[in-house]
Amino acid sequence: FPGLADVSISQDIPVEGEITVPVESHSPDEDYPTLDEPVKDTIMRDLKAVGKKFVHVMYPRKSSALLRDWDLWGPLMLCVSLALMLQGGSADSRDDGGPQFAEVFVIIWFGAVVITLNSKLLGGTISFFQSLCVLGYCVMPLTVAMLVCRLVLLAGAGTISFIIRLIVVGAMFTWSTLASTAFLVDSQPPNRKALVVYPIFLFYFVISWMILTFTPQ
């Protein structure tokens, strides 16, 4: 090669270095470490994720945790505890009593699925499970309301306790609806936001009604 005859690498320019690829540490989804870790760590990690989402529901603001890293453990725990607390109502053997455990379960999950389908059919861009996750987590204020109602009913079942329960359930219903609307409404087309918010309002209204009309034996 004639042109390269006088090209030489001078000795005083060191050509050296390191070729390293920085190892990106992803979120802990690598198979190696999580397989060997103690069970307590696994459970605590999931519980912390669920707890973080609870905090995001309590103070609703833009949260990618609730939307991006969705999980359905939190909604399941809330649904089961709400359904359990709604048991033991009056007239549970006749047809006129409150909702059974299975009925509460079906209403919450079937209602959430129908609302998600509705928002997707209207042109929403949120994914199916993200929407289920948000709707399920926003049941949390109502579960707290149910707890408070049961405690108030332990003290008595008169008019004053009814007024307290009404105020608590009303406040929690407003909180639930506003929280879930804050998360879900941005992904909807702008002319249809009211069409998406109304079923959410109806959903939490039905759950609030079930909580408010709970009467112990």
Added chain:
Amino acid sequence: MATADDLKFQEFDDAANLLAANPDATTISIDEPVEIPKNQHSRLQETGREEDDELLGTDDSDKTELLAGQKKSAPFWTFEYYQTFFDVDTYQVLDRIKGSVFPVPGKNFVRLYIRSNPDLYGPFWICATLVFTIAVSGNLSNFFIHLGKPTYHYVPEFRKVSIAATTIYAYAWLVPLALWGFLMWRNSKVMNIVSYSFLEIVCVYGYSLFIYIPTAILWIIPQKVVRWVLMVFSLCLSGSVLVMTFWPAVRDDNRRIAVATVATILLLHALLAVGCLAYFFDAPELDISAPVIPAPIIPAHNGTTVITKSH
């Protein structure tokens, strides 16, 4: 569907670039295909472009007719097919509800409001709201009626929700199915000018049920006269919407069949209202006779139990 739209959109971009590059070569062929994809793009994808929505809102009669045939072209197993049934904006749903509550004499609800864009949002959520409104109002009204009595213990009566749901959804979906089948059968015998698709009939029935929602709330008032006045009023309003919709569809037919059809529609509608009132709302008793009635019953009750025990 998305790939077809992407192609059209890219053509628009390429045409613009080509136009900028060769102004004299391709001007003529570009103008036509630009406009139609623009309307289709805004119609089929709900991106919320304000100017396109306004264009379709004010000048929508011929454009919706043009695009109606192109709307439901997705195969029925895709999600996009069902999205075409929810292609309504908030103001359209509110207009349709307003049209069902204030019927304009002589104007057809379907032609005026639905205009080849039937939606399933209205019927489904109006029925859901009606189910829960009737159940909750019935429960509240029973609570207020029986409030003073010492033997009364409040029960939430949750079973009635499932009964209400079955009744109302069956009415709102099976009756339109039967009516549609009947109209199709008559259309094969007598050439009618006006014919409706199944979804349009479901739409009319769904929106006509809206008036019952405030009626059910007002039925909490425990006065028989008030309840019956409300019932007749709401029956007149929603019945007139149904009559004005379906009379043009049957009036070319045999006179007796036309009248019988419209009468059946009204009868079923009235039956629904009366049945809901009777089942979910207890009869309001007069306050005067309430403390008096239990007294004479008790000795008779004891008498009957003695008699039965001896058998």
